Amino acid sequence: MKPVLKVEQLEKYYGSKGTITKAVDGISFEIVEGEFVGIMGASGSGKTTLLNCVSTIDKATSGKIILRDQELTSIKSRKLAAFRRNELGFIFQDFNLLDTLTGFENIALALTILKENPVSIQEKVGAMAKQLNIEHILEKFPFQMSGGEKQRVASARAMITNPSLILADEPTGALDSKSARQLLESFQHLNERLKATIMMVTHDAFTASYCHRIIFIKDGKIFNELIRGTKQRKAFFNDIMEVLTFLGGDVDVL
């Protein structure tokens, strides 16, 4: 299958001269269309830096990021905003909804800034709300919603533009387990029905168990890779736990 995202020898250094921190140190991987990929790692492992580079919020030191045949590092900073709103969808840990806008407006915003036709905006938002089961909260303001509802609205906002890649940064981080399960089921639904390609950063094994494939990162390098294949989610969860113990194991090395 055709890769949507191709990361080649990506490096991101912080600091200057004497004190260089290699946050991302030569990572390469691919994500194909319709894949639901998880990135796991301890804090400081470089997973958020990786996400920031892919999302064009941060600039890589060297290496290539190719999204749908477009080389990200060669896009002029002037065009970055347009690239983001056309090709990417964002879901953040703390929802990042605009608290002055209703649910409907928060979702519609992604389309209005693409200058879509107002009639089709209403239709699209309606359809997406149905998919995510949030029709009843479209007229509510974020402060009237629960955490899970907020995150589903945020997901709808990320999905509605039909982006090449959805980037989710710890989407369940601020949710209780029930809401987290609901949200992940929606992700699964979006992924299977609408063929959405999702790259999700998380440190939570339960959340990660919904993915097709998991890339483990340690000290800026790829440590391991797990593929779910035809396994049940529970079995996959156990595999993940195993790798995680392994990952954390080297603390005892000292």
Place this chain on the structure above:
Amino acid sequence: MYFKLALNNIKKSYKDYLIYFLTITFGICLFYLFNSLESQKAMMVLDPLKAVALTMLNKSLSYVSFFMTVVLAFLMVYANQFLIKRRKKEIGIYMTLGMERRKISFILVLETLIIGFISLFAGLILGILGSHFLSIITAKMFEVEMKEFQFIFSKVAFNKAIINFSVIYGLMMILNIFNITKVKLIDLLLASKKQQDLKIKGKFISILIFMVSLITLGVSYAFIIKNGMMSFDKYFKWSIVLGLIGTLLFFMSLSGILMDIFQSNKKFYLRNLNMFSLRQISSKVNSTYIMISILTILLLIAFGTFSTGMGIVSVVENNQSKSLPMAMTLSQWVDSDSVPLDNKINMDEIGDYVKMLIYPSDIQLNELSKHTELLDETQADLIKNYSIEVMAESTYNAYAKMMKLDLIELNHEYVMITNMEEMMNIYKKGLSDITFNNEVLSPKNMLNMSLQNEFMAANPGLIILPDELVEPLEPSLELYNFKTLNHSIDDVNRMLKPHRINSYFLILIKDEIVAQNLGLRTIIAYVAIYIGLVFIMSCVVSLALQQLTEASDNIERYQLLRKLGVENKMIKHSLLVQISVYFFMPLSLAIVHSIVGIKVSSSVVNILGRIDILSNMLVTSLFAMLIYGSYFIITYVASSSIVLKNR
């Protein structure tokens, strides 16, 4: 070490400090200008009566200047609070690092001191230059060359500015220290996370409130038009009360109404960032409608005083040449024991003159003209029952000969003289015949002129009759009109002074009146214009600060928009829309209010003389726009730099 830290802080956040700095500098500049006027009063020629009036005015001026100080102090405190708010997190971090509150306060005090010192210096220099510039403008406005109205360095104003502003700075420092010692660390660190609550009102209720506000404002306008601003009766009071309530209700319901209107137009609402901008505006208006209403009222007062000030200036200007045709007029009321002045004083010695006697009559103005209803109510009341005065044909001709005017010849006729435009308009509609000592006289013509020096042109009517009809009458007033004077004003006053001990007569010397009118009215106009400017300034500064706080509070929202891929251009456009609406909302209602108000008040000023409302309004709005515009641009630039900071 702390000094260096404070200095670096200022350098680092100079953009935040800019608006604060500008506010204080402008404030000090205005303060100096206003107070330096007192030292310019030396230029005025004063008699004892005027001196008393001036002392009173000076006293009220000092109230105004106190009021000014209070307004400026509020503004500065507001600006200061804004700065502190912007830096809450920084202060919080200092505190978590273990810096003592005392030392943090010390840094803030140093910062305030540095900024205060620079702005005080800059403000005073601007003020000194400005007072020079203003003197030139004022002199030009009155079209008089005034040698005394020169560049003056006012030590009083200088000292006053330094003392007052030092006190304000002192207060501000105490406030800052108080703030820092009282505040909780957790609040400082979480300041930016505070969620703002939204008031949601039903559609129906907001429409209802909006309708009520329009009706209330309409009734208020109707009342003030009926009242005519002539007395503080119940209409006036109710008009003010209803005006305030109407304004408040208007802004209370406005955002709901606007949201409904724009939301129903999906094509507009769902384009670009329109819905974001509208929601921002509506939540802002919802939470600050009281402040917006107050600003509207302040702007109204500003426009009112400003344009009235301008009006007074033009009235003085127009009236002067007309009401002062002579170099000097001496006048004395004649009664049984008064001695004619020319029996005591050698008039020929003083200058070239004509003696004129004025006689009373039983003829009332409304017998002469049927058109007094053309006057507005107040003028009509004053003038309707006015008994016309009379003068002999030969007296007028002597005057006309001296002034090189056309002589008149009466044949069973009379001539009407007035120097008031509105009376002239009435007389032009036709004059009736009159019966005087059984003789019927028809109107010959009308003259629009002054016969003597007056403080202002206020002679509603005087008729010239054939000599034989006047002769049997007893004069009520004797006038000595001097075309030229042989001596200086001081010498003439010295020559006349001994004679004033035994009898009271009025000395109206043209140059003196010009100077007096100029002195007093300049101050009145100046004060009005000044207060107007200060009010406009205060409003605009509060608006600017509000917007800037808003921008810095909402920084996360804008960051999110940028993450979602909104271009900077679009964000800037949204900001521009928000700031424009926020700036021009109070302005537009204030303009509507003041059009009504100025229209009504101009009829009051009109009694003093005709004024050109339009040009006054233009000048007023030009000034307002200038101040408004510059603050608007500064706010927009500063907000976009706050919002689009870092990447």
